[in-house]
Amino acid sequence: MEQYDAVIIGSGYGGSIPAARLAEAGMSVLVLERGPRYAAADFEQSDDPRYIQRIVDLVLSKTNVAFRTGKMVGGASIPMDGAHFRMPQRSFEVVDGLGRRYWPDVYSRAMLDPYYERAEQMLSVRQLGWTEISKAGGLFAKMLDTVGASAERARLNYTDCRQCGFCAQGCIYGKKQSLLYNYIPLAESHGAEFRAGCLVDHLEPVKGGYLVYYERFGVARHAFARRVFVAGGGIHTPALLLRSQNWLPALSSHVGEHFNNNGEHAFLGILPPEFDELSSYLCWKGMDNAGVMSFHWFDSHDFTLHPGGGIEPTVFAADFAAPDDAVLPSRAWGMPYKRFVETVYPHRIIAFSALGLAEGHRAVAIDAAGAPDMVERDRSAYDAYLDRIEVVMADLEAQTGVRLLPTVPRPLAGTTSAHLLCSCRMAESAADGVVDPDGQVFGYENLYVCDASALSFALGVNPALTISAIAERTAELAIAKG
Ligand SMILES: Cc1cc2nc3c(=O)[nH]c(=O)nc-3n(C[C@H](O)[C@H](O)[C@H](O)COP(=O)(O)OP(=O)(O)OC[C@H]3O[C@@H](n4cnc5c(N)ncnc54)[C@H](O)[C@@H]3O)c2cc1C
Ligand code: SF4
Numbered sequence: 001m002e003q004y005d006a007v008i009i010g011s012g013y014g015g016s017i018p019a020a021r022l023a024e025a026g027m028s029v030l031v032l033e034r035g036p037r038y039a040a041a042d043f044e045q046s047d048d049p050r051y052i053q054r055i056v057d058l059v060l061s062k063t064n065v066a067f068r069t070g071k072m073v074g075g076a077s078i079p080m081d082g083a084h085f086r087m088p089q090r091s092f093e094v095v096d097g098l099g100r101r102y103w104p105d106v107y108s109r110a111m112l113d114p115y116y117e118r119a120e121q122m123l124s125v126r127q128l129g130w131t132e133i134s135k136a137g138g139l140f141a142k143m144l145d146t147v148g149a150s151a152e153r154a155r156l157n158y159t160d161c162r163q164c165g166f167c168a169q170g171c172i173y174g175k176k177q178s179l180l181y182n183y184i185p186l187a188e189s190h191g192a193e194f195r196a197g198c199l200v201d202h203l204e205p206v207k208g209g210y211l212v213y214y215e216r217f218g219v220a221r222h223a224f225a226r227r228v229f230v231a232g233g234g235i236h237t238p239a240l241l242l243r244s245q246n247w248l249p250a251l252s253s254h255v256g257e258h259f260n261n262n263g264e265h266a267f268l269g270i271l272p273p274e275f276d277e278l279s280s281y282l283c284w285k286g287m288d289n290a291g292v293m294s295f296h297w298f299d300s301h302d303f304t305l306h307p308g309g310g311i312e313p314t315v316f317a318a319d320f321a322a323p324d325d326a327v328l329p330s331r332a333w334g335m336p337y338k339r340f341v342e343t344v345y346p347h348r349i350i351a352f353s354a355l356g357l358a359e360g361h362r363a364v365a366i367d368a369a370g371a372p373d374m375v376e377r378d379r380s381a382y383d384a385y386l387d388r389i390e391v392v393m394a395d396l397e398a399q400t401g402v403r404l405l406p407t408v409p410r411p412l413a414g415t416t417s418a419h420l421l422c423s424c425r426m427a428e429s430a431a432d433g434v435v436d437p438d439g440q441v442f443g444y445e446n447l448y449v450c451d452a453s454a455l456s457f458a459l460g461v462n463p464a465l466t467i468s469a470i471a472e473r474t475a476e477l478a479i480a481k482g
Helices: 013-024 049-055 109-123 135-146 183-189 233-243 311-321 335-343 380-400 464-481
Strands: 002-009 029-032 056-060 066-070 193-195 198-206 209-216 219-230 265-270 303-308 349-356 362-366 372-376 403-406 447-449
Touching (some): 002 013, 013 029, 013 183, 013 464, 066 233, 135 303, 135 349, 135 380, 183 193, 233 362, 311 349, 311 403, 380 403
Parallel strands (some): 002 029, 029 193, 219 447
Antiparallel strands (some): 265 403, 303 349
């Protein structure tokens, strides 16, 4: 039987970072990744849905949700949009209905800052210069400026970017600094093995460690390790733990609960003609992230705003959400839509998402075959959060003349996201969560979770950098523990 000091399941931020640090510390490390391994030359600048599905896992469920997550070596660092923000201190302080902090006491911005620093250096995160911001980002900032609201340059992990706009398809030029260019080579240079095409089914504790059961090329296998890190992401980590429940009976009843989409809610903005300028620049050109963001409403309304590319699918979605809108012509083929494409599309259109301190309103469960399924929970707190956003958008629309359309009808808000968080949340005790403040699963020595599922609550900003910082800390503590 194969034996390692550590087996890690999944190779996104929550998996590749401990892999690098444990291997660096001299441990033997096996990373089991269900998907294939691709290099920049394997990516395509294609919107073909068949290609997109090769690099993004679309988790669908009977309750009409479509969540996007990673499915290859490097996880969702490959299709992600590159935004890396530290979590503001205010996000650590959010309390539940009983007045208790969601985050464990030890967590604060000051405590995580050294780990943020380490992750930023590894991932080449930096604040963009003004000349790197796309036209869509500039128009977004101009819209906010009209009402006296602030916007700032985003922090991204692109170096020497060619502004071609295919970041979500995997960058063919190797300019987006995904995990393929930092933590994974660091881990491999210290002997870690990333084994692609290995779907882990479940775990079983045995004397001195864990057996990890997986399938490769249709053949059932298992490996033993003293330490196991489960890092399948916000949907697949709880599903794996739920499949392991027969062997891990002491797991907290919170596994799968509190699933949170980080308050992601997207809008399309159609700007009035007075915004039409810089005609030699086009709204759809540039990085998938438009290069700016706004904290303006964070303290008062709990959300931040993030303009992006992806305008074509956003127009499509907004048209579905508001088929009779006067400003957005129906996409049924015809002259009004041709004129719209010709005059409005290149110069007067923006897409942006709100991210915020919203409650979750779903849980991850498994079906009879052990595959993840999503179940509904109370959404009243989430709806109250959406109400707060909509009040601000209505005011912004009235003051600027920009037509602002949500990209999904209100009853479907929250049914799609790329931020899949909190489903094995970190807490002070098993009565409130699945992992302890050091990332160890309650009741199971040396079993760790430090991916998106372990976050205690929504962040209000993009999650990758916080997942990375917590993964750095969890690895450090696991190494110190020996
Ligand atoms: C299109 C897109 C754009 C995004 N843009 C941003 C952004 O700009 N900024 C930001 O901060 N965040 C962004 N995100 C979100 C961010 O990428 C994720 O939050 C982050 O990657 C989650 O890291 P993770 O390690 O938890 O999971 P993942 O990165 O999803 O990695 C999990 C890995 O585990 C593997 N796996 C799952 N189950 C098993 C199993 N049973 N056996 C073996 N392997 C398994 C998966 O194949 C996957 O590779 C984006 C996400 C997407 C999809
Ligand atoms: S816009 Fe930049 S980071 Fe995105 S795919 Fe093109 S070169 Fe790569």
